[in-house]
Amino acid sequence: MTNLPNWAERLVRVVARDVGREPPVVVWRHWRKPFSTSGVCYLEQDKIVITEGCRGNHDTKRVLLHELAHWITQQAHTETFYAVAFSLYARYAKRITMKSCREFEDSYKPRASAAGYARYRARRG
Numbered sequence: 001m002t003n004l005p006n007w008a009e010r011l012v013r014v015v016a017r018d019v020g021r022e023p024p025v026v027v028w029r030h031w032r033k034p035f036s037t038s039g040v041c042y043l044e045q046d047k048i049v050i051t052e053g054c055r056g057n058h059d060t061k062r063v064l065l066h067e068l069a070h071w072i073t074q075q076a077h078t079e080t081f082y083a084v085a086f087s088l089y090a091r092y093a094k095r096i097t098m099k100s101c102r103e104f105e106d107s108y109k110p111r112a113s114a115a116g117y118a119r120y121r122a123r124r125g
């Protein structure tokens with residue numbers, strides 16, 4: 001892992017441990033402009049690239065967990081992917097509201113996101 005803030009490195013290690021895998025390679029970069037954080041997960045390479053923006057740690061943490069959900073599921077934006085993403089937000093980002101996580105995900109693939117959220121809720125009982 002390169003250039004990660006401490007909190008992000010800890011988070012990656014904890015999530016990897018909890019799913020019983022070695023952590024992925026994570027490359028951390030910074031936008032030079034005031035954009036939101038963005039991320040990419042390269043499944044074949046077991047690698048995540050995060051480009052940190054200037055909208056604060058909540059934004060960045062959501063993006064990192066989103067990419068970790070790709071890494072865990074090995075899937076694109078499927079219902080299964082979203083169910084796992086929402087469970088990661090609930091488990092590892094307790095200070096970020098689920099409402100903001102849903103807004104974040106719904107803005108991209110609203111139908112799969114809503115179905116994944118329903119599945120995550122059903123699983124929780």
Ligand SMILES: [Zn+2]
Pocket residue numbers: 066067070077
């Ligand atoms: Zn994604």
